[in-house]
Amino acid sequence: MITAKDVEHVARLARLSLTEEEKSLYTDQLSRILDYFSALDQIDTTGVEPMSHPVSATNVLRSDTVVNPPGHEKMLKTAPDKEDAFFRVPKISD
Amino acid sequence: MSSLIGKRIGELKTLLQEKQVSAAEIAEAHLDHIKNNDSQTHAFLNLTEELARKQALAVDQKLARGEDPGALAGIPVAIKDNISVAEYPLTCGSKILGDFIAPYNATVAEKLFTAGALCLGKATLDEFAMGSSNENTSFPVPRNPWDIDRVPGGSSGGPAVSVASGYSAIGIGSDTGGSIRLPASFCGIVGMKPTYGLVSRFGLTAYASSLDQIGPFARSVEDAAITLSVLLGEDGKDATSLRAPFEKSGEQAPDLDFVQGLKKDNAPDYLKGLRVGVIADFLSDAISPEIKAQIDKVRKVLGDHGAIVEEVTVSHIKEALPVYYIVATAEASANLARFDGVRYGARADSPSDITTLYNRSREAGFGDEVKRRIMLGTYALSSGYYDAYYKKAQQVRRLIKESFDRTFERFDVLLSPTSPSTAFKIGEKVDDPLTMYLCDIATLPANLAGIPGLVLPCGISTEEKKPLPVGLQLLAGQLKDAVLIKTAFALEQVLPPETYESPVLKAAI
Numbered sequence: 001m002i003t004a005k006d007v008e009h010v011a012r013l014a015r016l017s018l019t020e021e022e023k024s025l026y027t028d029q030l031s032r033i034l035d036y037f038s039a040l041d042q043i044d045t046t047g048v049e050p051m052s053h054p055v056s057a058t059n060v061l062r063s064d065t066v067v068n069p070p071g072h073e074k075m076l077k078t079a080p081d082k083e084d085a086f087f088r089v090p091k092i093s094d
Numbered sequence: 095m096s097s098l099i100g101k102r103i104g105e106l107k108t109l110l111q112e113k114q115v116s117a118a119e120i121a122e123a124h125l126d127h128i129k130n131n132d133s134q135t136h137a138f139l140n141l142t143e144e145l146a147r148k149q150a151l152a153v154d155q156k157l158a159r160g161e162d163p164g165a166l167a168g169i170p171v172a173i174k175d176n177i178s179v180a181e182y183p184l185t186c187g188s189k190i191l192g193d194f195i196a197p198y199n200a201t202v203a204e205k206l207f208t209a210g211a212l213c214l215g216k217a218t219l220d221e222f223a224m225g226s227s228n229e230n231t232s233f234p235v236p237r238n239p240w241d242i243d244r245v246p247g248g249s250s251g252g253p254a255v256s257v258a259s260g261y262s263a264i265g266i267g268s269d270t271g272g273s274i275r276l277p278a279s280f281c282g283i284v285g286m287k288p289t290y291g292l293v294s295r296f297g298l299t300a301y302a303s304s305l306d307q308i309g310p311f312a313r314s315v316e317d318a319a320i321t322l323s324v325l326l327g328e329d330g331k332d333a334t335s336l337r338a339p340f341e342k343s344g345e346q347a348p349d350l351d352f353v354q355g356l357k358k359d360n361a362p363d364y365l366k367g368l369r370v371g372v373i374a375d376f377l378s379d380a381i382s383p384e385i386k387a388q389i390d391k392v393r394k395v396l397g398d399h400g401a402i403v404e405e406v407t408v409s410h411i412k413e414a415l416p417v418y419y420i421v422a423t424a425e426a427s428a429n430l431a432r433f434d435g436v437r438y439g440a441r442a443d444s445p446s447d448i449t450t451l452y453n454r455s456r457e458a459g460f461g462d463e464v465k466r467r468i469m470l471g472t473y474a475l476s477s478g479y480y481d482a483y484y485k486k487a488q489q490v491r492r493l494i495k496e497s498f499d500r501t502f503e504r505f506d507v508l509l510s511p512t513s514p515s516t517a518f519k520i521g522e523k524v525d526d527p528l529t530m531y532l533c534d535i536a537t538l539p540a541n542l543a544g545i546p547g548l549v550l551p552c553g554i555s556t557e558e559k560k561p562l563p564v565g566l567q568l569l570a571g572q573l574k575d576a577v578l579i580k581t582a583f584a585l586e587q588v589l590p591p592e593t594y595e596s597p598v599l600k601a602a603i
Contacts, residue, residue, distance in 0.1 A: 010472050014456075015453050016456050016468065018457065022465070029527055033470065034473075037483070040487065040490055043490055049489070050485050050491075050492065051492035051495060053334070054495070054543060054572075055291050055544050055572065062330045077197070078437070078438040080436075080438070080439065080440070080441035087436055089436055091447060091448075092447075
């Protein structure tokens with residue numbers, strides 16, 4: 001069971017400023033979805049290693065060759081606000 | 095000359111090689127068809143006309159010089175709009191990307207263009223590929239070309255509608271829990287999710303990284319196989335793209351030659367002795383009777399051609415639904431953290447501080463289902479709930495994978511319906527997320543296990559007022575993509591002949 005308080009907490013973690021209407025909608029919907037998910041509780045998973053990836057991949061390194069990435073000018077072109085070679089945002093700390 | 099619309103890859107290639115038609119003419123014919131008809135179907139978010147014309151010119155020049163123009167020369171393609179095409183908008187079906195222009199090509203786009211394909215446009219999708227009906231979008235909802243009051247299926251609705259309408263010969267989608275296979279089934283075309291890692295995800299906007307895979311839509315198994323052959327390959331830009339299968343040789347190497355050996359004459363021979371398991375877990379009363387009848391028909395045809403068909407239960411396969419919606423949403427909550435209004439996309443007006451900037455940009459930019467999934471995933475990962483949800487889901491994911499491994503010791507391929515129903519009415523399921531999630535019950539196990547899945551039309555349902563296509567799903571073990579393609583190709587030859595032409599396509603042929 002998930003409460004309105006849980007929803008507010010999760011929204012804060014997820015950086016979403018939900019409306020009151022959304023909070024009540026999600027409390028109801030997420031409760032029902034999580035209730036359905038409780039089917040998993042019936043399964044014995046003692047000693048089962050969690051699986052995070054479908055293929056057993058090992059880490060590989062790319063050969064150390066020079067490539068030409070798009071460059072900061074091109075990437076900055078899509079910024080909502082910028083100054084010189086930087087993304088511009090409101091004040092972060094006092 | 096007859097219409098260029100609705101032609102297969104082989105037919106267009108012959109016309110090009112015999113100089114009966116130019117790539118430029120193919121591009122214009124398809125662009126005209128889109129402009130005349132897509133206002134009712136909404137397959138495209140943006141057309142890439144200039145790019146298509148440039149690509150067509152390059153193909154025509156190569157042909158004139160007698161050079162090989164590539165495996166997909168002059169073949170029109172629609173690309174799902176969560177895959178980057180350089181210098182064109184990338185929306186992911188979301189408001190949060192604002193007027194974002196992709197700075198580079200996805201690896202698959204690069205491969206398609208090198209092979210001579212003509213990119214006609216960016217096709218619509220559920221926002222960030224989250225959905226089963228393609229109704230989760232801030233843009234017009236695409237329509238099923240068989241009945242425009244119905245959904246095309248999601249999340250890759252746009253490329254599916256494009257292929258089923260004849261706007262393009264092939265389409266490129268992404269499949270995280272069925273997002274290629276479900277719309278292929280609803281639209282009466284072939285769709286395939288390859289083995290995880292066979293196709294690079296570089297340039298695909300990540301939804302759930304351990305599940306996402308890019309794959310083709312086409313109107314025949316052979317065309318899907320030709321397209322997949324162009325898409326696959328190791329990529330240094332995607333750490334999860336597979337290297338090993340491409341380095342092995344001889345008997346060790348998996349069969350990755352999907353096109354050779356697809357010969358119509360001896361195709362049915364492939365079915366002789368083929369061990370086919372029909373997934374009993376998906377034959378319950380929740381499946382529409384007519385879909386069950388179509389599956390029975392396929393079983394009989396397989397048996398008549400010497401296949402060994404048996405029902406099989408895959409343990410824990412039904413728990414794939416909760417496992418998927420925990421794993422996928424958890425990964426999504428992390429992947430979508432990058433959309434914060436700082437480096438790209440839409441930013442909320444004059445926020446007082448950085449946290450307000452994040453919160454308000456995300457609140458205004460994301461749609462309802464995306465927020466719901468971010469909330470669900472954040473909850474499953476949050477302190478106090480991690481073990482009960484995320485860890486538990488990952489453990490059951492392993493049980494499902496192992497269960498498939500055991501099943502594929504006894505069977506070459508598995509057969510099941512794609513979805514419990516045919517295409518449903520627009521608006522029918524939007525108010526109940528859980529009912530919508532149930533559409534994916536048969537498709538999402540393949541993503542959890544990383545195995546390939548292919549959907550093939552197998553009949554036409556007449557249960558509703560208008561005829562609607564029914565798709566069957568085939569699954570095979572990891573890297574057995576060729577087995578899947580050969581089985582589907584053989585089935586295509588031996589199933590009762592049917593053209594699977596939607597009314598929008600038929601009117602243009």
